[in-house]
Every structure is written in structure tokens, then in C-alpha cells.
Amino acid sequence: MTFSTPARGLFEITGPVSDWAASKGIETGLLTLFIRHTSASLVIQENADPQVQRDLEAYMDRLVPDGDALYRHTAEGPDDMAAHVKGALTQTHLQIPVANSGLVLGTWQGIFLFEHRTRPRPREVMMVLVGD
């Protein structure tokens, strides 16, 4: 599944991921998501208040600043190495149990693609659903 991220930030993908999983006719199992990039990542976060996503993004921007004097890998712009560090501090893959043909996410859990680069780009997320 490919998602076009418009800019840096958290983009919820719970809907399309749930729909895809439901279409497979698996009642009980495990869904794995794997992002094929090192400057974008995956995270499960609260999806009720959009301020949570905004705050998480702002926190990560402060913790891992663009253009840090520490970086030597600067050829792809000031946001590139920061993006790699943010990717390492979050997840390349997620795994979510499936029961009664649905994802067993908690009441306030949503699945997010976390884009760390400032420019729009397509991001590939592999999904594998195993079960009965």
C-alpha cells in the first residue's frame, strides 16, 4: 500500500489498513505493517485529540532538530539526518492482533504514518496478515 504524505507530520492510516485487513477474511491472526523507508516511520498513538499528534510532532522536532551541527550527512538537506534519527527512535514495523476479523486496537489507538521529511513523497507500507 502506498501513501502520499503531503509534508512532515503524523498521518492516520487506521481506516485503509483496517479495511484491507477486513477484506482478507481472516478471523483470528496477526497483522504486520512494515515501512520500506528510513526517513519515515510507523507509530500507534491517540487519535481522539489532534493536539496529541501536533504535540508529538513538535516534541520530536525539538528533540531532533533539523540542521544540527552534529550531522555530517547533510547532502540531502537539513531535514534528512534528523529524519533518520526520528525513524530510529520510532518504529519501522508494527504488529497488531486480529480477532473477530477486526484489529484489536484500544479505544483511543490509531495507526499513523510519521513522515519526517518536509517535502511530499510516496511511502510504501507492506502489510502481511497471517491467521485463520
Added chain:
Amino acid sequence: MTFSTPARGLFEITGPVSDWAASKGIETGLLTLFIRHTSASLVIQENADPQVQRDLEAYMDRLVPDGDALYRHTAEGPDDMAAHVKGALTQTHLQIPVANSGLVLGTWQGIFLFEHRTRPRPREVMMVLVGD
């Protein structure tokens, strides 16, 4: 499986998780743990010296302070947004191989539920064991 966390901190759950896995009669496989919350998380850490858990908690409290001026999501208290950030920096799920009907944890590895809120609350951890 539901755990009642008494307060913020790391709580070891290796015992009940191992017992549950052993009761399933699976010799070789994979155990997945998934926490259905975004303000508590899962982590594998050293369980020999309790100071390690204390230090990890103290480090995370300093790295992600309560009531940071950055946060806009403040309605649920000064520890709530900090809890979401700590959750994003640690794990929502873990996976541990099973061999000879036991978890193949290293000598000093323990499974911990990391509570990020200050008040006691029940936390649901889903467990899925797949194998032969």
C-alpha cells in the same frame, strides 16, 4: 491479560507472561504482546538490578518532562502528553521467540509494562502465541 499498575514506573510481567505461554503447549513459535493503550508501553530490560529500572524511569522523566510548555494537549493533566511521547519512544508491541516451550529471553532480560501516567489504572495486554 489485565495488569493494575499502582503508579508511574516499570513493572515486571515476565512471570505471568511466561506461565501463560507455557500453558499453551506450543514447543516452537513466536509470542506477541500488544498493549491497548497510548500512555503505557512495553519494554524488555535488565531485571537483575532494580536500579536499572529506576534509572530508566528517571531518564525518561527528564527527557520527556511533565507539563512541558510545548504541549497543547493539557486537559487530562500535566503527565498525559508526556505519557503519549514516552509511549511513542518505547514499544506498543513486543515479539519473543519460543523454543522448548519457553521464552528465549537472554539471561538478564525481563518483560516490563511501562506505566507513564501517575495514577493507578488497569492496562490490557493482548497475547498471541503462534507455533507448533
Added chain:
Amino acid sequence: MTFSTPARGLFEITGPVSDWAASKGIETGLLTLFIRHTSASLVIQENADPQVQRDLEAYMDRLVPDGDALYRHTAEGPDDMAAHVKGALTQTHLQIPVANSGLVLGTWQGIFLFEHRTRPRPREVMMVLVGD
């Protein structure tokens, strides 16, 4: 599989891991890697420019300094508690989909063992490949 890490840093293990997975004759499935230690971890990162690995290591060393006054677990040296924190902020396990008998890593993704202790040591990584 056991790897001997020479010192602190990121060591790419994509080659031996891919070879092991290919030798299993599984066409479609999921590979799980699990490290049996709490002061070394696993991460998927860019493997094209070695500066990325150097920058990620330098960033983590600054974020989680050796010998921090906060630490009480100091008996095993100034790098030990820092190593546990870095382990908690990165991954104890990874999971990578397999298709056409190969790992579906993105173009610039490599699998790295991230050693957090300063002295050489052997590190055990369990691998489980499930599929058809």
C-alpha cells in the same frame, strides 16, 4: 546467530541475515530477529552513506551520555546504564516481510546491530522465519 561486536557502534548484518533467510526455502513469510541483550539493540537504517550511521551513533551518545549524574546503576562502568537506555529507545526485535524468497527491504534499508557498550563482546540474535 552470534555476532562479535568490536566496539560501540552500528554494525550492518543485512548480508548474513539475508543469506540465512534465503537458505530456508521460504517463498513468502515473515522474518523475526530478536536480540538476547539489553545493552545492544537492533535498528533498520540507511546503509548507503556510512555518515548516517556515524551521525546516528553521535546523536545517541549526546542524547544518552555515559556517566550521567542521574544514574545509580554504575557498578558495570559509565557506559552501562547509558547502554540500557539506548536499548530501550531502539528495538529488541525487528520483523521483515519475505517475498519471492527475499527480504522486502527498501532500496536504502539495511539491518544493523547497534552495540551500546564500549568493549567488544559476542551478541546473540535469534532468527525465526515463518511462511510457505
